[in-house]
Amino acid sequence: MDREPFDHVWIHARLATFDPRVPTPCGLLEDHAIAVRGDSIAAVLLSSAPEVRSHRGAVTDCGGKLVTPGFIDCHTHSVWGGSRAAEWELRLAGVPYTEIAKRGGGILSTVRATRGLSEEELFQSAVPCVQSLIREGVTCVEIKSGYGLTFDDELKMLRVARRLGERLNVDVSPTLLAAHAVPPEFAGRADDYVSLIVDEMIPVVAREKLADAVDVFCESIAFTSAQCDRIFSAAKAHGLAIKGHVEQITNSHGAELVARHGGWSADHLEHLDDAGIAAMAKSGTVAVLLPGAFYFLREKQKPPVEKLRAAGVALAVASDFNPGTSPFASIRLAMNMACVLYGLSPEEALAGVTREAAKALGRGERLGTLEAGKRADFLVWDVTHPAEIVCQLGVTPLVGRVVSGKNCDA
Ligand code: NIG
Ligand code: FE
Numbered sequence: 206m207d208r209e210p211f212d213h214v215w216i217h218a219r220l221a222t223f224d225p226r227v228p229t230p231c232g233l234l235e236d237h238a239i240a241v242r243g244d245s246i247a248a249v250l251l252s253s254a255p256e257v258r259s260h261r262g263a264v265t266d267c268g269g270k271l272v273t274p275g276f277i278d279c280h281t282h283s284v285w286g287g288s289r290a291a292e293w294e295l296r297l298a299g300v301p302y303t304e305i306a307k308r309g310g311g312i313l314s315t316v317r318a319t320r321g322l323s324e325e326e327l328f329q330s331a332v333p334c335v336q337s338l339i340r341e342g343v344t345c346v347e348i349k350s351g352y353g354l355t356f357d358d359e360l361k362m363l364r365v366a367r368r369l370g371e372r373l374n375v376d377v378s379p380t381l382l383a384a385h386a387v388p389p390e391f392a393g394r395a396d397d398y399v400s401l402i403v404d405e406m407i408p409v410v411a412r413e414k415l416a417d418a419v420d421v422f423c424e425s426i427a428f429t430s431a432q433c434d435r436i437f438s439a440a441k442a443h444g445l446a447i448k449g450h451v452e453q454i455t456n457s458h459g460a461e462l463v464a465r466h467g468g469w470s471a472d473h474l475e476h477l478d479d480a481g482i483a484a485m486a487k488s489g490t491v492a493v494l495l496p497g498a499f500y501f502l503r504e505k506q507k508p509p510v511e512k513l514r515a516a517g518v519a520l521a522v523a524s525d526f527n528p529g530t531s532p533f534a535s536i537r538l539a540m541n542m543a544c545v546l547y548g549l550s551p552e553e554a555l556a557g558v559t560r561e562a563a564k565a566l567g568r569g570e571r572l573g574t575l576e577a578g579k580r581a582d583f584l585v586w587d588v589t590h591p592a593e594i595v596c597q598l599g600v601t602p603l604v605g606r607v608v609s610g611k612n613c614d615a
Contacts, residue, residue, distance in 0.1 A: 209262045211240040213610065215583075216252045218267035221591050222575040223274055223560045224249075231273075231552050231591050232574070239272070241581040244609035248577050265612060267585055270604065273555065273594070274575055275344025275582030277562035278536045280472050280493050280523035282382075283338075283348045284331045284365045287318025289528045293501075302502055302530065303454065306426050312352070312386040315528050319352035319362070327365045328372075334526065335369050337534040342603050344582040346375055347523075347566055349420055351382030354398075355390075356405055359383045363415040374608050376582075378566045380448065381410050384421040384428050384436050399432045403439040411443035417567065418446035418469060423459030430462050437466040446567050452476040453498070464488040470521065470565040474508040475499060482509065486516040491565040493521045494549070494557065496542035497531035510547050520549065521565040522557035540595045551592035581610035 215238060222232035238257045240248040250257050292310050296302060305311045319327065338346055348369065350362035363379050370377030383402045391398035410416050419440035421433040427450075428436075437447050447466045451459025453473035460471040460481035471477075471485055472493035485492060492513050499507070513520060524539040525531035533539075540554035549557065563573025571580050585605030586594055593602065606613045 209260065210256065211242050211247055211260055211262060213241045213263040213265070214257055214260050215239045215241070215265045215267055215272070215607070216257060217269055218272040218585070219269060220249065220575050221271060221273045221555070222249065223556055224574045224576045225560070231555060233591075236269070239575060239581070239583065241610040244580055246575065246577055246579050246581050249575060265605070267605070271586040271588055271591060272575070273584050273586065273591070274559040274573055274579075275584055275608065276342040276536050276558045277345040277566065277572060278338055278343050278524050278526070278558070279347045279470065279521050279562040279565040280495060280525050281346055281348055282351060282525070282527035283334050283346065283369070283534070284327055284350075284362050285315050285319050285352045285528050286322040286327060286330065287315055287528065289314060289532070292529065293532075296502075303426050306386075309389070311529055313389065315352045316354050316386065316388065320355070320358050324361050324365055327361065328368055331365060331369055332373070334534045335373055335375060338524070338526070338536060339373060339375050340603070341535060341537050341601055342584045342606065343536055344375060344606070344608050345378065345566070345568070345572060347378040347380055349380040349382040350416075351385030351420070354383060354386065354388035356401065359406055360410070360415060363410065367415065374613055378418075378568070379416045380418045380420045381406065381416040381445070382420040382422070384433065386422065386427055395428065395432060399428070399435055403435055407436075407439045407443050407445065411445055416445060418448050420448045420450065421459075422450040423457050423462065424450065424453060425455050425457065430458055433459060433462055437462065437468070441466060448472065448565075452481065456481075460485055460490070464490045469567050472523070473498065475504055475506045477509055479512070482512050482516050482518065485513075485518050491519045491521050491561055493523055493565050494543055494547055495523055495525040495531065495539075496546045497533060497539055498525050499546060500542055501530050501532070507547055510549065519561045519564055520553060520557050521561040522549070522554055523562065537594065537598060537601070541598060544595060551595040554595050555591060581607055583607045
């Protein structure tokens with residue numbers, strides 16, 4: 206007998222497909238079914254379709270509940286040692302982030318603590334954080350290095366990221382962010398540190414497939430655009446993708462640089478100018494909005510969301526989960542902040558953690574929407590309206606999680 210065309214069918218769902226070809230808000234399709242074969246969506250059909258009715262394999266009845274694509278947190282620093290709570294107290298008392306960084310605190314304080322932990326200790330401390338993201342519906346998470354800043358410690362962080370993906374039920378996209386801060390051993394010799402990144406770290410990370418992309422902090426307190434340019438050229442030469450922390454505190458024209466290199470995403474963007482927007486629109490670089498850092502740093506300058514929208518730049522939203530500027534492991538809070546602080550619509554925020562976030566990780570072909578051919582990562586929500594996922598915090602109305610075509614505990 207022929208094998209059934211589908212392994213498992215989820216029926217009676219309100220699908221928020223985020224498929225751009227479906228012309229309803231959120232690409233909504235009432236009373237539809239998702240038919241899965243292996244780890245992929247084989248078809249999206251009406252629940253009443255003959256192929257669904259004749260299916261003899263596994264069936265899950267969603268009872269009319271809302272189903273969205275799995276969430277993708279496309280910018281996190283989920284692996285670190287130590288705590289920056291005391292520094293937060295200083296910031297609340299008025300000491301600026303840049304001043305704390307100049308005094309050797311900020312990123313460098315996390316670097317000291319991270320270097321002091323073994324790979325196993327780092328892994329153990331990251332597990333509950335990543336689990337928190339998973340419990341909110343994250344099925345794919347980007348995790349950066351950047352708190353090691355030596356060859357061994359950066360690779361240690363990337364191995365922890367890889368292990369998190371192997372041990373937890375989540376897809377991890379690891380990123381090398383060795384250019385996060387100039388390490389103390391290289392004080393006054395940033396170009397020599399860039400040479401270490403370019404000549405030693407990038408070739409090995411690429412060869413051992415420890416990262417998908419290379420990120421930089423292009424900023425007055427970190428690396429110049431000329432230094433980032435060297436790093437991006439090396440990344441490309443070794444087949445790694447490009448992304449950047451740019452225009453967060455000042456405009457250093459990092460977005461234009463990322464765009465010129467065909468980067469996947471330019472992130473933060475509070476001080477982005479018109480030339481940066483035009484460059485991103487031209488190259489198809491995704492704008493990753495990180496309202497958590499804006500909130501925690503009590504920034505005043507918002508990213509130019511309306512202009513980005515008008516220029517047709519894709520808008521993604523991420524938690525930027527890190528111990529200093531965005532210390533919360535919640536993609537839903539990030540979405541909420543993107544609406545309240547930056548003026549995104551709830552639909553844009555949801556698209557920003559699904560369809561657009563997939564593009565920001567170079568995975569738009571495989572993740573981010575409910576369409577045939579995409580990986581079967583989706584979430585079942587007990588809500589009356591998609592906006593409820595973004596609006597109501599503290600309780601997570603997630604009642605079903607499907608990862609790579611398998612039902613998991615919600
Ligand atoms: O995305 N901007 C630079 N990097 C992080 C902050 C990391 C830290 O303060 O530890 C960010 O905000
Ligand atoms: Fe960041």
